[in-house]
Amino acid sequence: LAKTTQPISMDSYEGQEVNITCSHNNIATNDYITWYQQFPSQGPRFIIQGYKTKVTNEVASLFIPADRKSSTLSLPRVSLSDTAVYYCLVGLVISGGGADGLTFGKGTHLIIQP
Amino acid sequence: AAGVIQSPRHLIKEKRETATLKCYPIPRHDTVYWYQQGPGQDPQFLISFYEKMQSDKGSIPDRFSAQQFSDYHSELNMSSLELGDSALYFCASSRLLSSGNTIYFGEGSWLTVV
Numbered sequence: 321l322a323k324t325t326q327p328i329s330m331d332s333y334e335g336q337e338v339n340i341t342c343s344h345n346n347i348a349t350n351d352y353i354t355w356y357q358q359f360p361s362q363g364p365r366f367i368i369q370g371y372k373t374k375v376t377n378e379v380a381s382l383f384i385p386a387d388r389k390s391s392t393l394s395l396p397r398v399s400l401s402d403t404a405v406y407y408c409l410v411g412l413v414i415s416g417g418g419a420d421g422l423t424f425g426k427g428t429h430l431i432i433q434p
Numbered sequence: 435a436a437g438v439i440q441s442p443r444h445l446i447k448e449k450r451e452t453a454t455l456k457c458y459p460i461p462r463h464d465t466v467y468w469y470q471q472g473p474g475q476d477p478q479f480l481i482s483f484y485e486k487m488q489s490d491k492g493s494i495p496d497r498f499s500a501q502q503f504s505d506y507h508s509e510l511n512m513s514s515l516e517l518g519d520s521a522l523y524f525c526a527s528s529r530l531l532s533s534g535n536t537i538y539f540g541e542g543s544w545l546t547v548v
Binding site: 352361363369422423424425427 | 469479
């Protein structure tokens, strides 16, 4: 499974755009990149998933360069409620006998200040 | 939309006792995953099932076992409980598609071993 590296923590302010970059140098051809948000004592919440180039949904954008060795989660105009831990997961999601469990690395503690 | 349902939400057991956690996946999801998250730690993958068969195994102790039933719900059985088993246990589910595999998490079951 590809190992991921993210910044341990980041600070920003309300209304700003926040970009969190994840490094995954040994990503495999079939691996997808998925980002989750987790609040204390709650289950991880799916944010966005992509394979290559750019993916956008109603809450975030995911930028993946051509070599796929990194990815950047972009959160537009953050608010205090975006304070959470953000995890980048990379792994083979479909194998011959089903899906492999994705491995959580060290997430990024994002703190949004007023 | 229906989410992953876990029960019980909270459980207190004594050392050496047995505990069983239940997970009801999102309707039409065929894959179930179990994760353990200790205090201040990142989620650790335990085990997964696809179509009622074990599909991947992580850092699940030998004292733990799990299965997925014909209605796709899953149970995690933990025996000879130790203090270190105190954690938040997440169940997640997904439906395998050729276009990817998005994993959705439940809110977790808190296990406290005293």
